Amino acid sequence: MPYKKEATTGLLTFIVIILLFMSTFITDEGHVTIVKSFGEAKTQVNPGLHFKTPFVETTEEIEVRTRQNKEVMSSSTAEQMPVQVAVAVNWTVQRDSALDLYKEYGGLAQFENRILDPRLRSAVKAVIPKFEAEQLIQDRSTAIMQIEALLIEEMATFPIKVGDLQIENIALPPKYLASIETKQTEKNLAAAEEHKLARQKLEAQRDVNTAKAKAEGIDAVARAEANAIKVKGLAEAEAIQAKAKALRDNPLIIKLTEAQNWDGKLPTTIMGEGSMPIMDIRKQ
Incomplete structure (x- = not known):
């Protein structure tokens, strides 16, 4: 009898464990679970641990991820x-x-x-x-x-x-793909040639711009130098005119200029007036 009782207890425990196992289910993340009662879909549950009625309710997961x-x-x-x-x-x-x-x-x-x-x-x-x-x-x-x-x-x-x-x-079709590749290659070559021509044109224009800028620089320098010469000439002309006017207005300036330019030596001869001969005044 004790062995029978233990066997019965073990069996009941096993049945309870099975029932508990059948009463729970887990819904994975990224899914929902459809709960069916005798095959009829009744409700849906989100991820997590859930319970159901054994032998009555069954479940089926539906993925809701992409x-x-x-x-x-x-x-x-x-x-x-x-x-x-x-x-x-x-x-x-x-x-x-x-x-x-x-x-x-x-x-x-x-x-x-x-x-x-x-x-x-x-x-x-x-x-x-x-x-x-x-x-x-x-x-x-x-x-x-x-x-x-x-x-x-x-x-x-x-x-x-x-x-x-x-x-x-x-x-x-392979033949058509080959023809497309050939056509694309030709387009690429034409585009490369156009790019090359455009680059050459750009470089030529850059050289023209550089030469133009250089010529404009030289012209500006020449104009500046010519203007400086002109200004200097005008200044010198104005100085000459001022000096001539001063000489006209004051004759003594001539004497003053001669005096400033005299080297301090007396003349060695004196020209006589009329029939007076030229006399040598140097010491014998």
Whole structure:
């Protein structure tokens, strides 16, 4: 009997532990959990530890972080050239609407397969034929914006948010790619030549400007020197005129000038007046 009692107690303890384990669940960060009662979705709970009724309630997690879907599809360009396009789109389930999404579509995988992917393919096939192959390669961003705008419009009524969209790859026939590369190389060479010519023109203009500035500098110096000579000449002329006027107005200035210039020696001869001979007054 004691062994039977211990076995029963152990069994009951095990059952209680199992029931406790079945009564709790944890919702991971970045997810919400849909709680179902006999298979019917009833409520959703946020990350953390939660309780449920064993054998009655079951749970299923829904990711509410950003997800990415990729599609590779065939289409054609505006000139009817076959093209294969690889597109990726980021999208997020609106946290508060996860229960509605689950009730309506049964989960993320079903929503992607039934709703998102078909509309993504449709948007890509609606936009790509508007572009010629060369334009599609060189102006990929415009095609991306148009596809993204169309997809956002198509998904506006669903409980998700469409994020960034990217065209990851554009596969065209190899011969056409080679012709595009050749054309691009020619454009690059032409652009390089134009740049070279523009640079040469700029350098020539710079030399002209330098020569012009140098000539203007020389001309300015010459003008300054000529003006200085002119000013000096005018000053000297004015001085001569002033001196002549002073001599006219005062004859004694002449005597004064002679006196200032006399070297202190008496003349050695005196010229007589009339018939008087010239006398030598030097000492014998």
